[in-house]
Amino acid sequence: MAPFARAAREGVNGPRLRRRLEELSLHGRPSGGTFTDGVSRVAYSDADVAGRALVMSWMRDAGLNPRIDAAGNIFGNRAGTDPKLEPVLFGSHIDSVPSGGNFDGDLGVLSAIEVIERLNETRVQTRRPLEVAVWCNEEGVAFNNGLYGSRAAAGLLTDGELDHVWNGVVKRDAVRKVSGNPDRIETARRPAGSFHAYLELHIEQGGTLDREGIPVGVVEGIVAIDRYIADIRGFANHAGTTPMPDRQDAMLAAAYLTVAVEPGRQVGTVGHIEVSPNAPNVVPGAARLSIELRDLSSSKIAKLGAAIEERARGIATETRTAIELRREAHHESAAADPRLQTAIEEVSARLNLKSRRLPSGAGHDAQSMAHLGPMAMIFVPSVGGISHSPREFTRWEDCARGAEVLFETVRVVAG
Structure with missing residues (x-):
């Protein structure tokens, strides 16, 4: 990359951005x-559809002519003065966790559209084309594996993933519901170097920026994530007589x-548990739980996973149960x-x-895009460090x- 040029300031429409965040929240x-x-x-979900x-209607209003790829991702393009150049790609996601918030992902998508709106209104033409992305199923609540759309774009889907059931x-039927085409999923894959840079604006989802009173975070890197399922088989019996x-x-x-999920410097979470038969007068005969481990080092969480697996074998012996951890x-x-x-x-x-620079403890579509080209993320404060x-x-404000910051950075990077 050559040194970035400096752009004159034009400004974004904050009230319009707020109105759209509030309107999207209705779904x-x-x-x-x-x-x-x-x-x-x-x-x-129907709310996601x-x-x-709604987001595609705003993209059309901005002249982006949205299209949906085989994975269900939404893209919209704005021409640059030099069509031979690779585009600057930027965006985020709009799917949420159950009982989630209205800023996670939404802010990045609607700010990306706002960037295009302001460029149109100020009649600024960038040298490079611009491409807005709305990634499908970033959260991974559905089918227990996040970053689906961006992983499809990066060629990172696992074998048989579209046949998973939730x-x-x-999954392939769910993809069809959002107008994707699972029978042509390979066409969603983008080649390395298909964009000049990927940018994503996101809320921090932690408390560092809010606590320190700093309005902008510059992400240094995004953590690795391992997600496990533990299936435990015991024996259901009478709670009063056993x-x-x-x-x-x-x-x-x-x-x-x-x-046992006590990771020390790493982050570990058991966030989902199912128990059967789930009755107050029956000793539980089966249980399933999720374990999620995060750290900037993949090797560290792999070692932690191995330690938890070893402890699981001991627990199985102590409780006379069978534990499968995968x-x-x-x-x-x-x-x-x-x-x-x-x-x-x-x-x-x-x-x-x-x-200030800081790491991201949350996963983001940007980490999939890092497999294809240069990426960076802009964080803004989460009040009290609360998210999801x-x-x-x-x-x-x-x-x-x-x-x-996204607007000006896009202008600088796109030339």
């Missing part, structure tokens, strides 16, 4: 609720295994491009916005500041 909002009640817009349609639905020493209690084994998903860590980080810092400084919750909130 997946609890019945009778308000914006502060959060959103459940799980990928492939409706939200995607809540009685086959002495404690005679029990093969699957839930007790699950509790011990949960306590890794369901792995996402490699990804480093942000140093020159793009510098560009974001320089833009922030010109806007009189203080910035209805209480998730980023101050409106910080939303506008983040969009402004």
Whole structure:
């Protein structure tokens, strides 16, 4: 990359960005609720389909002529003055976790559209083409494996992934629901070097920026994530007549295994547990739980996973149960491009916005894009460090500041 040129400031429309965030929140909002009640817009749900349609209408209004690839990702292009150049790609996702917030992903997508709107309104033409991306199923609540759309674009889908079943639905049928074409999934794959740079604006989802009063975060890298499923088989029996020493209690084994997820400097979470037969007067005969491990080092979480697996064997012996632990998903860590980080810092400084570098403890589509080309992320503060919750909130002025930094960075990188 040659040194980035400096762009004159034009500004984004903060009130319009806010209105769109509030309007998008209607799709997946609890019945009778308000914006502060959060959103459940799980990928492939009716709310997701409706939200995607709304976003595509805004893309059309901005002249982006949205198209959907075989994986269900949405793209829209704006021409540059030199069509031979590779585009600057930027965007995020709009699917959410159950009872999630209204800023995770949404801010990045709607700010990307805002960038295009402002370029149109100010009649600024970039040298490079621009491409807005709305990635499908980033959260991975559906089918227990996130970054689906961006992984499809990066050629990182696993064998048989489209045949996975979740809540009685086959993944390839879910992809069809959002107008993807699983029979031609290979066409969603982008070649390395198909974009000049990938940029993503996102809320931090942690408390560092808010605590330090810094409006802009420049992401250094994104953590690796390993996700496991533990299936525990015991023996269901009468809760009143089965002495404690005679029990093969699957839930007790699950509790011990949960306590064993004590990663130290790494991050580990047991966020989902199922128990059967799930009755108050029956010793649980089976249990299933999820284990998620995160760290910037893939090797460290692999060692941690091995240690948990060894402990699981001991728990199985202690509780006279059988425990099967299998890794369901792995996402490699990804480093942000140093020159793009510098560009974001320089833009922030010109806007009189203080910035700092920090790692991302959450997974993002940007880490898939790192397999194909240079990527960088812009963070804005999450109030109280809260995310994946209805209480998730980023101050409106910080939303506008983040969009402004994205706008100026796109102009600088696109020339």
